[in-house]
Amino acid sequence: MTDEPLPPDALAERLAEVYLVVGPLYRKVQRIVERDQPIMGMSVGVRAVLYQLRREGDMTVPQMARTQDLSRQFVQRMVNDAHTAGWVEIVENPAHRRSHLVRVTPAGVSAIDAVIERELRLLSRVGGDITEAEVGATLRVLTEMLNALAVTEQHGESAP
Template sequence: MSEPLAPDALADRLTDVYVALGPVYRKVARIVERDQQIMGMSVGVRNVLDQLQRQDDLTVPQMARAQDLSRQFVQRMVNDARSSGFVEIVDNPAHRRSSLVRLTPNGQRAIDAVTGREHHMMGQVGGDLTAADLDATLRVLHHMRVALEAIEADTPT
C-alpha cells in the first residue's frame, strides 16, 4: 500500500487532476448542449430532473445547495421544467412557504430517456477501469470538494 503524499506532492498531483477534469467537464457540457434538441431540455433543466429522480421531491433551496448554484438560477430551471410539463409544484408539509418540486410522469420519461442515452455513452469509455479505480476517483474528488468548501467558507465575501 502506498503512503500518503506530502503536502507539496499532493498539491502537484491534485493540480494534475484539476487540469484533467476541466476539459472533461467542458466536453460533456458541449455534448449535452449540442444534444439539447434531442433531449428536449437544457442542461440546467436536465440537472433539475436528474436531481429529483435521485432524491425525490425537493425544494428549490435544497436543489440549489446540493448543486452549489444560486437559488435564482435553479428557480429559473424549475420554471422552464414546469412550463415543459416535466415537474409540478406541490405543497410542502414541512414548510408552508417553500413548495416542493416533483417530477411528473412526463418528466420521469424525459429524464429516463436522457440518462439512458448517457448511460450508453459512458459504457463506451475504455481503459479497462475497475470498481477500485472508480472508487479511488470518487474518493479523491470528494476530498477535493470538501477542502474547497472549507476554503470557501473561510474566505470573506
C-alpha cells in the same frame, strides 16, 4: 505509483493535475449535452434539476441550489422551464408554507430516464480496462477535493 499517502506538497501538485483534466472534461460534456439538446429535449440545467429530483425525491428550490452549488435564481429558472415542459409540479410543503416542494412528474421521469439511458450508452464507450477500485478511488479523491474547497469557501479563505 505507490499506495503510501503523499506528503501535502506532492499531493497538491498531483491534485492540480486532476483539475487540468476535470475542467476540460466537464466543459466537453456540457458542450455535448448542449449540442444534443434538440435530441434530448432539455437544457443542461433542466437535466440537473430532473436528475436530482429523480435521485433524491421532492425538494425545494433552495435545497437544490445548495446541493448543486448554484444560485437559487438559476435553479428557479430551470424549475420554471421544467414546469412549462410538464416535467415537474410544484406542491405544498408541509414543513414550510412559503417554500414549495418541486416534484418530478411521470413525464419528467420518462424524460430524464431517456437522457440517462443515452448518456450511459455514450459512457459505455470509455475504454482503458478501468476497474471498480479505480473508479472508487477517483470518486474518493474528487469528493475529498470538493469537501476541502467547501470548507475553504465557508471560511472565506482565498487560494494561496
